[in-house]
Amino acid sequence: MKSPVEQTLPEIGTKKRLAVFKFASCDGCQLSLLDCEDELLAVADAVEIAYFLEATSRIAPGPYDVALVEGSITTPYDAERIQEVRRQASYLVTIGACATSGGIQSLKNWADHEDFLRCVYARPDYISTLETSTAIADHVAVDFELRGCPINRYQLIDVLKSLIAGRRPRTPSHSVCLDCKRRATVCVEVAQGLPCLGPVTHTGCGAICPAYDRGCYGCFGPAAQPNCDSLVAQYLDTGSTHEDLIPLLHNFNADAPEFRDAGNQIRQSAGLSTTGGRP
Amino acid sequence: MQDGTEIRRTEFLATDDLQTLLDELQSQGYRTVGPTIDQGAIIYDEIESVDDLPRGWTDRQEAGKYRLEERDDDAFFGYVVGPHSWKRFLFPAAVTVATAERTDQGWQMRTPDHDAPRYAFLGVRACELAAMRVQDRVFLEGAFVDPIYQQRRDRAFIVAVNCTQAAATCFCTSMNTGPRCNSGFDLALTEISGGFIIESGSDDGDDILERLPTQPAEDALLDQAESARQQAVDQITKKMDTDGIRDLLMQNLDHPRWDDVATRCLSCTNCTMVCPTCFCSSVSEVSDLTGDHVERQRQWDSCFNIDFSYMNGGVVRNGIRSRYRQWLTHKLATWHDQFDTSGCVGCGRCITWCPVEIDLTEEVAAIRQSTTDKAPERTDEDDAP
Numbered sequence: 001m002k003s004p005v006e007q008t009l010p011e012i013g014t015k016k017r018l019a020v021f022k023f024a025s026c027d028g029c030q031l032s033l034l035d036c037e038d039e040l041l042a043v044a045d046a047v048e049i050a051y052f053l054e055a056t057s058r059i060a061p062g063p064y065d066v067a068l069v070e071g072s073i074t075t076p077y078d079a080e081r082i083q084e085v086r087r088q089a090s091y092l093v094t095i096g097a098c099a100t101s102g103g104i105q106s107l108k109n110w111a112d113h114e115d116f117l118r119c120v121y122a123r124p125d126y127i128s129t130l131e132t133s134t135a136i137a138d139h140v141a142v143d144f145e146l147r148g149c150p151i152n153r154y155q156l157i158d159v160l161k162s163l164i165a166g167r168r169p170r171t172p173s174h175s176v177c178l179d180c181k182r183r184a185t186v187c188v189e190v191a192q193g194l195p196c197l198g199p200v201t202h203t204g205c206g207a208i209c210p211a212y213d214r215g216c217y218g219c220f221g222p223a224a225q226p227n228c229d230s231l232v233a234q235y236l237d238t239g240s241t242h243e244d245l246i247p248l249l250h251n252f253n254a255d256a257p258e259f260r261d262a263g264n265q266i267r268q269s270a271g272l273s274t275t276g277g278r279p
Numbered sequence: 280m281q282d283g284t285e286i287r288r289t290e291f292l293a294t295d296d297l298q299t300l301l302d303e304l305q306s307q308g309y310r311t312v313g314p315t316i317d318q319g320a321i322i323y324d325e326i327e328s329v330d331d332l333p334r335g336w337t338d339r340q341e342a343g344k345y346r347l348e349e350r351d352d353d354a355f356f357g358y359v360v361g362p363h364s365w366k367r368f369l370f371p372a373a374v375t376v377a378t379a380e381r382t383d384q385g386w387q388m389r390t391p392d393h394d395a396p397r398y399a400f401l402g403v404r405a406c407e408l409a410a411m412r413v414q415d416r417v418f419l420e421g422a423f424v425d426p427i428y429q430q431r432r433d434r435a436f437i438v439a440v441n442c443t444q445a446a447a448t449c450f451c452t453s454m455n456t457g458p459r460c461n462s463g464f465d466l467a468l469t470e471i472s473g474g475f476i477i478e479s480g481s482d483d484g485d486d487i488l489e490r491l492p493t494q495p496a497e498d499a500l501l502d503q504a505e506s507a508r509q510q511a512v513d514q515i516t517k518k519m520d521t522d523g524i525r526d527l528l529m530q531n532l533d534h535p536r537w538d539d540v541a542t543r544c545l546s547c548t549n550c551t552m553v554c555p556t557c558f559c560s561s562v563s564e565v566s567d568l569t570g571d572h573v574e575r576q577r578q579w580d581s582c583f584n585i586d587f588s589y590m591n592g593g594v595v596r597n598g599i600r601s602r603y604r605q606w607l608t609h610k611l612a613t614w615h616d617q618f619d620t621s622g623c624v625g626c627g628r629c630i631t632w633c634p635v636e637i638d639l640t641e642e643v644a645a646i647r648q649s650t651t652d653k654a655p656e657r658t659d660e661d662d663a664p
Contacts, residue, residue, distance in 0.1 A: 042568040161568055170563060174548065174584040177634075181552030182372040182579055186318035186362045189634050191345045199547035199634050213318070224585045227545045227599060234343070234635045 016163060019051035019064040021085050023071030023078050024105055024133060028150040029096035030054045030070050036153050043157070046164050062088030066163050068156075072098040072105060072133045079130070079139060086140035093159060094136045097149035101221050102255035104149070106133040109255055110267075111276045131278060135255065144169060149219040149252040152204045173224035175199050176216050179207035188215055195235045195244055200226035200258070221253035228262035242270040285462070286478045287485060290493035291500050293474040297355065298329045300438070300466075303490050304399040309436055312368060313401035314358070319347060321361040323368075326401070333358060340446040340627070343636035356402055356470050359446040360626050364555035365407055366414060368398050369431045370579075376427070376562065377575040393427050399436040403464065405457025406449075406626040408439060410555030412463060416618045417558045436483060439464035443507040445514035448627030450640060453519040456624045458511040469504040476504040517627065519640040520647060524621075525612040527647055532604065536645045541600035543635050548581035550629035550637075551606065556622050561587065582606050607639060 020030055034055060036043060050060040067089030073079050086092060094100050102109070108116060109132045117124035136142055146155055155171050162169040176198035180187065188194040188210045196215030198207070204220045222228070228249070235245055249263035264274040292300070304311050313326045314333050321333045338358045339346045350357050380387045403411075411432070418428040442449075442458040451457035460467045465484035468475040476496055479488045551557040561580035566573045580587050583602050588595035596602045614622035623639075630638045 039568060046568050157568070161566060161570075164568070165566070165570060170565075172584070172586050174581075174586060175545070177547040177549050178552065178579070178581060178584065181549065184322070184363065184367065184372070186320045186322060187345075187549065187632055187634070188319075190343060190632050191319040191347075191362070193344075196634075199545040199549070225546065225599065227542075230543050230545055230635050238343075 016065040025071030106255035222258040309399035409456035439467040442511040450517040451625040454625035551581040553628040
């Protein structure tokens with residue numbers, strides 16, 4: 001089994017220069033930073049916001065101490081641009097499901113993207129796009145990953161606080177189950193028979209869905225060392241079908257390796273393609 | 280606080296007078312906590328009146344499955360144990376244990392005033408009384424006393440309830456923890472038709488019992504209570520052979536069964552969270568953006584969490600096999616070394632609430648089976664002259 005992601009620490013310095021970059025995404029994670037209402041002024045005071053188009057048109061040139069990167073790589077242009085972002089950033093943090101695992105748009109990895117282009121655009125020949133949507137870490141080295149769709153803004157604040165203080169960010173990697181139990185939510189799988197990805201999903205959301213009588217759909221991606229095989233076998237044994245489980249795993253974090261592989265195994269046993277027709 | 284080791288008085292309390300027990304406890308300043316239906320289960324929460332109790336409901340449990348079902352009678356306590364345990368109230372899931380403020384004169388350290396509520400727990404089962412005694416050893420009887428647990432425990436009033444039925448996951452008879460409540464309560468109830476046999480086990484229990492409109496517990500009623508309690512004993516089918524269990528597990532640390540269970544275990548922490556004796560927590564310092572205000576926060580944690588064994592640059596138990604083995608060997612073996620008791624009380628929660636139906640009694644039985652199957656090995660010493 002592989003170790004949890006190795007996290008590195010930035011150098012302790014003076015006021016950090018912060019940049020926020022967007023790739024293929026909905027902007028929701030960047031907005032989480034602007035949503036930090038009570039802490040926003042303190043954040044603005046603690047760092048120099050050098051590049052953040054969602055917030056200000058004032059652009060200061062790099063290099064930057066910390067780059068927050070939102071979104072996945074879906075175009076040849078973005079595949080080049082992320083290289084430049086990496087060159088300009090001392091410490092690169094990916095924020096959200098798109099940046100850390102390709103996002104919901106990585107569902108196109110299981111389809112023929114030319115079909116999508118023909119369906120959506122009157123002139124598909126104007127569109128320059130890649131066949132797949134992939135995580136930032138598939139293209140450049142990433143120093144820290146912040147999960148979620150969207151990210152948890154308290155975790156974002158904690159990461160910024162850590163980088164300012166020069167300490168390791170405190171973002172645990174355990175399952176959602178621990179959070180359900182801490183908040184006294186009764187297990188929806190055991191008590192209601194709902195398929196729930198909580199046991200293999202990364203903490204961070206605060207275990208919202210089970211508290212509202214629905215199973216976790218894994219929007220924070222895989223927990224550390226998730227045993228997806230055992231969970232899938234259990235759900236197939238207790239009445240769930242591949243039609244329930246494929247969209248559960250191939251969802252907002254479809255291209256996260258553990259969810260991708262577990263979903264692909266079910267697709268294979270159901271006789272479905274795992275590559276969208278690509279070789 | 281219950282200190283009773285014997286039953287002092289025995290009376291009969293009619294069903295319609297159960298509310299007077301809650302009224303008395305509330306009038307003495309207790310916050311009454313008891314069983315109630317929520318989220319498809321019988322949980323423990325604050326209750327106001329007997330109307331909040333799961334009257335006429337029961338639970339059906341098996342490995343990985345819990346369902347509420349209607350009973351064909353009006354029993355108040357006709358269920359077994361649910362997803363919650365009383366540790367939630369004695370050992371809170373999250374608490375701030377210290378704060379620090381940076382001032383011109385340096386750091387000002389403070390311990391928050393934990394003015395714990397006075398809880399009255401209604402419906403504590405024998406295995407749960409045993410679990411409290413296990414946690415007492417951890418939090419009160421070692422070198423360091425946990426003041427948060429201590430205050431809550433000292434102030435608590437315990438109304439135990441004798442089980443009159445058992446779930447398929449129960450094995451308290453194997454662990455010698457029940458189902459009869461013998462000590463460690465202020466009052467204990469046994470539900471029979473028309474009411475309850477009520478016993479006191481402490482001065483505080485005597486005092487409350489004195490104020491209730493009880494009637495003498497006639498022999499016929501006592502017989503009814505005895506057979507109701509026997510019904511629970513008779514329904515227990517699950518067993519765990521504890522004979523030499525410490526050495527059995529510790530001498531089989533490389534048994535292939537650990538690899539087998541590691542393919543099934545999700546390492547999701549559910550078993551440890553529902554366990555009424557698991558006591559692990561992690562403590563972290565949380566600061567605001569300025570770094571001028573810091574809180575030291577304690578939260579429930581679990582040996583199944585990778586981060587929990589992170590130290591000095593690495594993870595010590597970096598695989599599900601080693602984490603499951605750590606949990607089971609601690610619970611059933613090294614707990615004896617550390618606390619002079621088993622860490623398991625046989626409540627069966629870890630079996631019911633495991634999403635993939637892992638049953639610790641089966642894991643132990645599998646290891647025992649394979650070792651007893653082996654013929655005794657001859658050693659060189661046997662052949663020595």
